[in-house]
Amino acid sequence: MGYARDEATLVATPYLNKLPPSLAPDDLILVADTMLATGGTMAQVIEDIVSRGASDANIRIVSAVVAPPALKLLGERFPRVKVFAGMIDAELDERGFIVPGLGDAGDRAFGTL
Numbered sequence: 001m002g003y004a005r006d007e008a009t010l011v012a013t014p015y016l017n018k019l020p021p022s023l024a025p026d027d028l029i030l031v032a033d034t035m036l037a038t039g040g041t042m043a044q045v046i047e048d049i050v051s052r053g054a055s056d057a058n059i060r061i062v063s064a065v066v067a068p069p070a071l072k073l074l075g076e077r078f079p080r081v082k083v084f085a086g087m088i089d090a091e092l093d094e095r096g097f098i099v100p101g102l103g104d105a106g107d108r109a110f111g112t113l
Helices: 040-051 068-077 105-110
Strands: 002-005 012-016 029-036 059-066 082-088
Touching: 002 040, 012 040, 029 040, 029 068, 040 059, 040 068, 059 068, 068 082
Parallel strands: 029 059, 059 082
Antiparallel strands: 002 012
């Protein structure tokens, strides 16, 4: 799955979705994302996965850097999802970017700059 987040609205739109049409509730799902800032994009990803039949209890997210707003949003909407992070950066700037963050690392990793 690939999503691009509009930097003005912070709304993400998918540009790639290779998920199978259906998933089983006992499927184990691992989602990797370099950074989780607001959590909005990851919430959309989880909704897409769950809408195909997977259980949110079997979803694991692995991220290098996360920010508290993402953890709060995901914890409220998907309390059974587990998030594994290398580091928590304390804040977001006015644009919804992690401070200090990694400088568009996700875009660089996937060549979407």
